Amino acid sequence: MSNAKNPCHSERSEDSAQSIDIRSALKLGIAQLRIANVPSDTLVAELLLLEATGRDRASLYSHPEDPLTGGQSQTYFRMLEQRAAGIPTQHLTGKQEFWGLEFEVTPQVLIPRPETEHVIEVALDRLALRDLRSQQKTNMSGAGLLFADIGTGSGCIAVALAKEFPAAEIYALDISPTALSVARRNAARLGFANRIHFQQSNLLSVFSCANQRSGKIRQSPIAGRPRSPLFDLIVSNPPYIGYREAATLAREVRDHEPELALYGGEEGYELYADLIAQSAAHLKPGAILVLELGHDSLPAVRPLFDSPHWTNIGVTNDLAGIPRVLSAQLTAQRRETPAVVRQRSPA
Numbered sequence: 001m002s003n004a005k006n007p008c009h010s011e012r013s014e015d016s017a018q019s020i021d022i023r024s025a026l027k028l029g030i031a032q033l034r035i036a037n038v039p040s041d042t043l044v045a046e047l048l049l050l051e052a053t054g055r056d057r058a059s060l061y062s063h064p065e066d067p068l069t070g071g072q073s074q075t076y077f078r079m080l081e082q083r084a085a086g087i088p089t090q091h092l093t094g095k096q097e098f099w100g101l102e103f104e105v106t107p108q109v110l111i112p113r114p115e116t117e118h119v120i121e122v123a124l125d126r127l128a129l130r131d132l133r134s135q136q137k138t139n140m141s142g143a144g145l146l147f148a149d150i151g152t153g154s155g156c157i158a159v160a161l162a163k164e165f166p167a168a169e170i171y172a173l174d175i176s177p178t179a180l181s182v183a184r185r186n187a188a189r190l191g192f193a194n195r196i197h198f199q200q201s202n203l204l205s206v207f208s209c210a211n212q213r214s215g216k217i218r219q220s221p222i223a224g225r226p227r228s229p230l231f232d233l234i235v236s237n238p239p240y241i242g243y244r245e246a247a248t249l250a251r252e253v254r255d256h257e258p259e260l261a262l263y264g265g266e267e268g269y270e271l272y273a274d275l276i277a278q279s280a281a282h283l284k285p286g287a288i289l290v291l292e293l294g295h296d297s298l299p300a301v302r303p304l305f306d307s308p309h310w311t312n313i314g315v316t317n318d319l320a321g322i323p324r325v326l327s328a329q330l331t332a333q334r335r336e337t338p339a340v341v342r343q344r345s346p347a
């Protein structure tokens, strides 16, 4: 077949690119993605066409005969080629929806995943249950509550919590300064920047006594807060994939998402011990810890809660039936836990 009139081919002529209509562009896009074994080819072609044309879905399907401009056509077919070569759709469109909000996504942050929404659901349930158990009125607004999101990435968890608790204050921590820049932009664009405090930190080390003694934190970013605040809720979706699994990952993930966001160590679950120990030292008595788990992390992580520090331990499955979220409550008598700080390098 000649390539001269084939818009799937990168050498298609400008004329053929200009004359294509929406219906044909969609059909060609789906075919190109299918040949490249891209999952959800129809949805992806549609998302790229929406992005290239700036239209909404209704207008795409109500005017399938409308021609694409030359520029729209070039953008669309260039994105199709990039997607077929393994670049994630979200890196081409620059966005991903999470908890009903649109987040900016760049190659510096993990693309928010639907299963991470279970972390928010569990956090909401656990806080409500805690109030119920202690016979307190449910604190719907989050007034007076302080949360921490460890490994905030795009900021999706911190922002979702800020949306659900309009009066809570939140620390969003990440070891990666480039991820924090994206998270800051998301919080600002979505209108939550005044209640989310971004800090570069290896787990919770920015709050450790050693750092305070060495003067690394001179002042709490929240006026009037103690330098090492105690939290009502700590949430984290830490990196939990094992380097030994790297070869099994989809190329979109392995080759395009940040290593710091993916791998927890050779096995994957290595970060949890420090994360849990440091959280125990930074939660108020009776406060809640909610952690996302890797698909096979539970057997390694669950025993870390076999200590008198923790009570009311719960495991929540995701929609695929995989144990995805582990939650626990610090006992009313908080004890100091020696927190080992593992060294990782920022991106």
Ligand SMILES: C[S@@+](CC[C@H](N)C(=O)[O-])C[C@H]1O[C@@H](n2cnc3c(N)ncnc32)[C@H](O)[C@@H]1O
Pocket (backbone or CB within 6 Å): 109, 110, 111, 112, 113, 116, 150, 151, 152, 153, 154, 155, 156, 157, 173, 174, 175, 176, 179, 201, 202, 203, 237, 238, 239, 240, 260, 261, 262, 344
């Ligand atoms: C799996 S991603 C989660 C991102 C985001 N919270 C989400 O759910 O989409 C893990 C994040 O943890 C950060 N991270 C990795 N090691 C860390 C550490 N030791 N301390 C703090 N953050 C870390 C990574 O930079 C990355 O942004």
